[in-house]
Amino acid sequence: MFDFELLKESKKTEARLTKITTSHGSIETPIFMPVGTQATVKAMSSRELKEINSQIILANTYHLYLRPGDELIKKAGGLHDFMSWDLPILTDSGGFQVFSLSDMREIKEEGVYFRSHLDGSKHFISPEKSMQIQKNLGSDIVMAFDECPPYPAEKSYVEKSLNRTLRWAERSKKEMENSEQALFGIIQGGVYPELRKKSVKEMTKLNFPGYSIGGVSVGEPKEEIYKILDYTTPIMPKDKPRYLMGVGTPEDLLEGVYYGIDMFDCVMPTRIARHGQVFTAEGRLTVRNATYAEDFNPLDPDCDCYVCQNYSRAYIRHLIKRNEILGVRLTSYHNLYFMLKFSEKIRKAIKEDSFLDFREEFYQKYKLK
Amino acid sequence: MFDFELLKESKKTEARLTKITTSHGSIETPIFMPVGTQATVKAMSSRELKEINSQIILANTYHLYLRPGDELIKKAGGLHDFMSWDLPILTDSGGFQVFSLSDMREIKEEGVYFRSHLDGSKHFISPEKSMQIQKNLGSDIVMAFDECPPYPAEKSYVEKSLNRTLRWAERSKKEMENSEQALFGIIQGGVYPELRKKSVKEMTKLNFPGYSIGGVSVGEPKEEIYKILDYTTPIMPKDKPRYLMGVGTPEDLLEGVYYGIDMFDCVMPTRIARHGQVFTAEGRLTVRNATYAEDFNPLDPDCDCYVCQNYSRAYIRHLIKRNEILGVRLTSYHNLYFMLKFSEKIRKAIKEDSFLDFREEFYQKYKLK
Numbered sequence: 001m002f003d004f005e006l007l008k009e010s011k012k013t014e015a016r017l018t019k020i021t022t023s024h025g026s027i028e029t030p031i032f033m034p035v036g037t038q039a040t041v042k043a044m045s046s047r048e049l050k051e052i053n054s055q056i057i058l059a060n061t062y063h064l065y066l067r068p069g070d071e072l073i074k075k076a077g078g079l080h081d082f083m084s085w086d087l088p089i090l091t092d093s094g095g096f097q098v099f100s101l102s103d104m105r106e107i108k109e110e111g112v113y114f115r116s117h118l119d120g121s122k123h124f125i126s127p128e129k130s131m132q133i134q135k136n137l138g139s140d141i142v143m144a145f146d147e148c149p150p151y152p153a154e155k156s157y158v159e160k161s162l163n164r165t166l167r168w169a170e171r172s173k174k175e176m177e178n179s180e181q182a183l184f185g186i187i188q189g190g191v192y193p194e195l196r197k198k199s200v201k202e203m204t205k206l207n208f209p210g211y212s213i214g215g216v217s218v219g220e221p222k223e224e225i226y227k228i229l230d231y232t233t234p235i236m237p238k239d240k241p242r243y244l245m246g247v248g249t250p251e252d253l254l255e256g257v258y259y260g261i262d263m264f265d266c267v268m269p270t271r272i273a274r275h276g277q278v279f280t281a282e283g284r285l286t287v288r289n290a291t292y293a294e295d296f297n298p299l300d301p302d303c304d305c306y307v308c309q310n311y312s313r314a315y316i317r318h319l320i321k322r323n324e325i326l327g328v329r330l331t332s333y334h335n336l337y338f339m340l341k342f343s344e345k346i347r348k349a350i351k352e353d354s355f356l357d358f359r360e361e362f363y364q365k366y367k368l369k
Numbered sequence: 370m371f372d373f374e375l376l377k378e379s380k381k382t383e384a385r386l387t388k389i390t391t392s393h394g395s396i397e398t399p400i401f402m403p404v405g406t407q408a409t410v411k412a413m414s415s416r417e418l419k420e421i422n423s424q425i426i427l428a429n430t431y432h433l434y435l436r437p438g439d440e441l442i443k444k445a446g447g448l449h450d451f452m453s454w455d456l457p458i459l460t461d462s463g464g465f466q467v468f469s470l471s472d473m474r475e476i477k478e479e480g481v482y483f484r485s486h487l488d489g490s491k492h493f494i495s496p497e498k499s500m501q502i503q504k505n506l507g508s509d510i511v512m513a514f515d516e517c518p519p520y521p522a523e524k525s526y527v528e529k530s531l532n533r534t535l536r537w538a539e540r541s542k543k544e545m546e547n548s549e550q551a552l553f554g555i556i557q558g559g560v561y562p563e564l565r566k567k568s569v570k571e572m573t574k575l576n577f578p579g580y581s582i583g584g585v586s587v588g589e590p591k592e593e594i595y596k597i598l599d600y601t602t603p604i605m606p607k608d609k610p611r612y613l614m615g616v617g618t619p620e621d622l623l624e625g626v627y628y629g630i631d632m633f634d635c636v637m638p639t640r641i642a643r644h645g646q647v648f649t650a651e652g653r654l655t656v657r658n659a660t661y662a663e664d665f666n667p668l669d670p671d672c673d674c675y676v677c678q679n680y681s682r683a684y685i686r687h688l689i690k691r692n693e694i695l696g697v698r699l700t701s702y703h704n705l706y707f708m709l710k711f712s713e714k715i716r717k718a719i720k721e722d723s724f725l726d727f728r729e730e731f732y733q734k735y736k737l738k
Contacts, residue, residue, distance in 0.1 A: 038687070038688075038691050038693060039684070039687065039688075040688055040693045040695045042693065042694060042695075043694040043695065043698075044695065045695060045698065045699075046679070047675075067687070067690070067691060068662070068683070068687040068690075072662070072663060072683065075663060075665070076665055076681065076683060076684070077665075082681075082683075082684055083684060084679040084680055084684075293437070293441070294441060294444060296444070296445055296446075306416075310415070310453040311453055312445065312451075314437070314441065314445060314451075315408070315445070315451055315452060315453075318407070318408065318436070318437040319407075319409055321436070321437075322407050322436060324407060324409045324411065325411060325412040325694055325697060325698070326409045326411075326412065326413065326414060328694060329412075329414065329694070329698070330414075
């Protein structure tokens with residue numbers, strides 16, 4: 001099952017409050033989705049993810065197809081059972097990862113031939129194959145198989161690729177007929193306004209239950225993403241969820257929401273955590289640095305998470321310097337908590353018609369990198 | 370504060386049930402103590418340690434002295450505050466680690482000169498210094514500074530070393546005068562019965578609140594340890610706790626308890642966990658092996674821990690093969706739970722006068738490696 005409710009629209013911005021219902025429960029948006037690439041959100045257990053109020057997590061089709069294999073996950077009863085997560089799961093189509101392999105893949109009309117980044121073995125993923133994998137995974141929200149052009153890319157190439165993505169979306173839809181899983185179409189078009197417009201126009205004709213904005217976070221400057229949103233989201237259907245793929249710093253969330261995005265995902269919070277860097281209300285802090293060797297304050301004095309209530313910067317720095325697993329566990333937990341709490345604050349601000357004030361207060365305190 | 374109660378003695382063996390009280394709470398023995406070498410039990414959070422009923426944990430003086438430094442830990446309010454653990458902590462004296470450095474250290478009557486295994490820097494630890502470090506750490510139970518001879522070692526060397534350990538025990542005691550921390554004397558003597566006897570006789574004259582058996586788990590066959598216990602524990606004071614240092618497989622616990630040991634510690638449960646190996650009621654299982662790729666059973670079908678209630682062998686194998694932190698978290702959690710639950714079962718068996726039956730049943734099911 002899949003249901004979408006538009007609960008509230010902001011008056012001065014495109015920001016909106018929505019509720020998405022799947023067979024594994026409901027999601028309130030705007031929401032940040034932690035990424036569990038290999039059927040695990042790095043360093044986190046499923047009950048910790050629930051404790052920090054993760055409403056939905058993401059998993060990667062490409063990685064799970066290669067290892068441990070989608071057939072194995074199907075035997076386990078699907079991804080929910082396999083990883084012990086009973087709330088919603090969204091899977092990508094594998095397209096983004098396959099296209100990132102650059103010289104190890106060949107794109108044809110029928111699909112993409114590529115070699116595994118793990119062992120060089122040969123593989124083929126088509127729109128149909130991507131849907132079959134995602135069916136085996138049993139995620140609640142699945143993505144159509146798209147081509148994600150690099151940045152920068154010639155307009156003519158982006159247009160050709162966009163047209164193929166449309167044909168692939170139709171094939172994805174056909175393969176997903178009669179499925180309980182909700183298939184999202186992906187808007188492409190690079191940094192070209194008329195191509196994004198064309199993509200929205202043609203993709204929405206297929207009447208998907210939701211739409212993603214793809215082809216971002218591929219190396220372009222942040223301003224380009226915001227520009228794309230500025231001319232793309234207003235023409236997207238209001239009565240469908242909007243998901244900005246692979247984007248999700250705190251400032252990205254604020255800007256995305258401002259332009260009307262509902263869903264975000266990014267590996268960044270757990271990736272920087274592994275390098276000893278954490279979010280605070282004042283900006284990012286590299287707790288690994290010698291400055292914090294004798295700092296007995298919590299990571300973020302404004303934070304009420306389990307980590308900030310129990311551990312100090314000095315202790316976490318010690319753990320990270322000594323390569324102790326608990327160090328990365330604590331920074332990962334805190335960073336994801338920060339993002340989910342931040343999503344919650346954004347929802348509250350929209351509810352109370354104070355989103356613009358909230359955004360301004362954030363920038364006054366949070367030092368951008 | 371420190372208090373010891375002998376609650377029950379087994380009739381047919383030396384096994385006993387005791388209660389040790391420290392200023393951070395009470396411990397029921399026989400007990401396995403998880404090892405938190407660098408102020409963290411590897412891969413575990415403090416609340417997980419509580420959840421699996423860890424009554425007391427161990428930390429290493431040598432490692433903490435080097436990094437992050439005992440002075441820093443003192444500033445943090447001691448080890449309990451630093452690592453967010455409010456139950457009892459036992460620290461070793463640093464002796465074992467220093468003597469393991471072999472060619473990087475020189476033993477003199479005043480103490481040991483050595484080079485750090487981390488950066489080669491020069492250091493000196495004496496009995497007084499070891500006590501000062503342990504005071505800074507603020508552990509509840511501290512160990513006297515001893516010399517731990519290697520195995521094999523000539524009797525004449527072991528005797529010389531034993532005498533030095535006695536002189537160092539006196540100096541340790543003097544340095545710890547007026548401390549709230551409970552100082553344990555360490556019984557040495559290698560594999561020589563009369564030296565062990567001499568050590569017990571002389572060490573108990575110093576009237577420590579507890580005694581450890583050291584100089585084991587240094588490369589000798591298991592049978593040697595059990596022989597040592599057979600002739601050593603019966604002559605140790607009944608009204609003091611007995612701690613067998615660095616020993617702690619399931620079978621070691623059973624045999625140690627049989628011979629009258631109360632406390633055990635070992636890095637083994639977390640170390641094998643990092644290599645994808647776990648305890649089950651039937652013996653050790655290497656979940657990393659291909660055999661378990663599609664095995665959707667829990668690690669140990671007889672186990673009621675969080676891991677076994679929620680995750681399968683196939684999933685944990687996948688995580689470990691992919692070097693995902695959660696994999697090691699789950700195997701570590703399960704192995705420590707196994708050891709603590711096993712300690713609890715041993716206590717119950719002693720209470721119910723069925724320890725010998727319990728021991729026999731264990732060996733019938735558990736395949737030794």
